[in-house]
Amino acid sequence: xxxxxxxxxxxxxxxxxxxxxxxxxxxxxxxxxxxxxxxxxxxxxxxxxxxxxxxxxxxxxxxxxxxxxxxxxxxxxxxxxxxxxxxxxxxxxxxxxxxxxxxxxxxxxxxxxxxxxxxxxxxxxxxxxxxxxxxxxxxxxxxxxxxxxxxxxxxxxxxxxxxxxxxxxxxxxxxx
Amino acid sequence: xxxxxxxxxxxxxxxxxxxxxxxxxxxxxxxxxxxxxxxxxxxxxxxxxxxxxxxxxxxxxxxxxxxxxxxxxxxxxxxxxxxxxxxxxxxxxxxxxxxxxxxxxxxxxxxxxxxxxxxxxxxxxxxxxxxxxxxxxxxxxxxxxxxxxxxxxxxxxxxxxxxxxxxxxxxxxxxxxxxxxxxxxxxxxxxxxxxxxxxxxxxxxxxxxxxxxxxxxxxxxxxxxxxxxxxxxxxxxxxxxxxxxxxxxxxxxxxxxxxxxxxxxxxxxxxxxxxxxxxxxxxxxxxxxxxxxxxxxxxxxxxxxxxxxx
Numbered sequence: 189x190x191x192x193x194x195x196x197x198x199x200x201x202x203x204x205x206x207x208x209x210x211x212x213x214x215x216x217x218x219x220x221x222x223x224x225x226x227x228x229x230x231x232x233x234x235x236x237x238x239x240x241x242x243x244x245x246x247x248x249x250x251x252x253x254x255x256x257x258x259x260x261x262x263x264x265x266x267x268x269x270x271x272x273x274x275x276x277x278x279x280x281x282x283x284x285x286x287x288x289x290x291x292x293x294x295x296x297x298x299x300x301x302x303x304x305x306x307x308x309x310x311x312x313x314x315x316x317x318x319x320x321x322x323x324x325x326x327x328x329x330x331x332x333x334x335x336x337x338x339x340x341x342x343x344x345x346x347x348x349x350x351x352x353x354x355x356x357x358x359x360x361x362x363x364x
Numbered sequence: 365x366x367x368x369x370x371x372x373x374x375x376x377x378x379x380x381x382x383x384x385x386x387x388x389x390x391x392x393x394x395x396x397x398x399x400x401x402x403x404x405x406x407x408x409x410x411x412x413x414x415x416x417x418x419x420x421x422x423x424x425x426x427x428x429x430x431x432x433x434x435x436x437x438x439x440x441x442x443x444x445x446x447x448x449x450x451x452x453x454x455x456x457x458x459x460x461x462x463x464x465x466x467x468x469x470x471x472x473x474x475x476x477x478x479x480x481x482x483x484x485x486x487x488x489x490x491x492x493x494x495x496x497x498x499x500x501x502x503x504x505x506x507x508x509x510x511x512x513x514x515x516x517x518x519x520x521x522x523x524x525x526x527x528x529x530x531x532x533x534x535x536x537x538x539x540x541x542x543x544x545x546x547x548x549x550x551x552x553x554x555x556x557x558x559x560x561x562x563x564x565x566x567x568x569x570x571x572x573x574x575x576x577x578x579x580x581x582x583x584x585x586x587x588x589x590x591x592x593x594x595x596x597x598x599x600x601x602x603x604x605x606x607x608x609x610x611x612x613x614x615x616x617x618x619x620x621x622x623x624x625x626x627x628x629x630x631x632x633x634x635x636x637x638x639x640x641x642x643x644x645x646x647x648x649x650x651x652x653x654x655x656x657x658x659x660x661x662x663x664x665x666x667x668x669x670x671x672x673x674x
Contacts, residue, residue: 252562308414
């Protein structure tokens with residue numbers, strides 16, 4: 189099928205405007221919230237969501253803080269007995285140090301944007317505990333065991349790269 | 365307006381589109397293989413990314429995903445296998461447009477189901493798979509071309525897809541430099557030293573860069589200079605291969621020293637969008653010269669004749 193010659197240029201012009209719109213959508217989302225030009229961002233929001241064009245390029249905009257990172261669960265039964273369980277679901281498996289999984293736990297525990305996920309994650313943990321132990325009611329804490337990096341001059345002094353640090357989440361109670 | 369139309373609709377070599385398509389398929393396959401062992405953790409109902417939490421966190425947003433409708437472990441495995449087949453088809457150029465649509469749906473779907481595990485390379489795969497879907501398919505290097513050749517397969521095609529891909533890479537590097545420049549560790553040149561002993565390093569117990577901080581400083585500044593200059597270097601034909609060398613050098617370094625090999629591989633397709641006819645001809649000639657020089661290399665008589673030397 190061939191288009192009438194008179195249509196070609198207007199159609200190309202229209203398509204070019206769409207391409208320009210796509211390019212604007214690519215960068216408008218990066219305008220900081222405080223900027224007076226931030227008003228240019230919302231019109232493209234739904235387009236970015238539908239097309240998956242949303243993006244942030246903030247990988248390693250500063251140094252990493254940890255030399256090592258581990259995470260598990262501290263489970264306290266109603267009788268006070270404390271046990272450890274792996275944090276990976278399904279199966280309460282031991283943390284495997286995958287980069288994506290590290291990111292997941294750091295986001296769940298420190299980024300307010302990801303707070304809604306943490307409750308659901310704990311619900312799944314409680315479901316696994318109930319299935320394995322035959323009852324609920326446990327208190328669950330997500331426990332991070334980190335090695336926080338020291339300053340370069342401190343590392344050079346004694347060769348010790350990091351200090352151990354444990355972080356505990358708030359306590360969650362599994363339903364009976 | 366004429367200039368704008370010429371910018372988007374000017375002629376481009378279809379092989380550039382083919383190279384983006386093929387390298388994107390390879391990078392996305394590597395990413396899929398990296399996700400495979402974790403597919404139930406990130407994407408299945410009993411995993412670590414709860415659907416109800418996802419719905420609450422993304423309320424009011426237009427995110428779509430096939431994984432919302434397919435939450436079982438068997439279903440997730442089936443979608444992974446389907447995505448792998450679509451990626452192979454895209455790379456080979458077999459039913460290219462259908463494969464590109466499926467690959468775009470795959471990237472959109474896993475990203476919109478597993479927000480908490482996403483990194484920058486997922487955004488690269490998402491945005492470039494959309495652009496590959498709406499661009500000329502680079503049929504000249506495809507199984508579709510071998511099966512049903514058309515006279516115009518090797519003819520010039522509109523440049524609009526490449527222009528949007530080039531813009532995406534420009535935005536990527538511009539934004540990362542914009543965000544890094546104010547950071548005191550990037551400014552002091554200590555980033556590489558800290559990174560080398562961090563959880564992301566392949567050798568976190570090596571103190572080499574900590575003890576030779578001047579090397580970290582040079583490396584940090586060179587990384588920043590490369591990221592700031594690559595889009596500009598790639599734009600001009602005269603400096604394009606310098607830009608390629610800087611980019612590939614930077615990402616090779618990241619891939620070999622950090623546990624982020626997938627990221628480095630995903631950064632290859634965007635560079636292909638800058639190649640023009642002369643560049644591709646030059647690369648093909650280089651490849652042919654290398655191949656013929658290997659073929660001319662003297663071989664042991666017994667091997668050449670197929671007879672046993674004894």
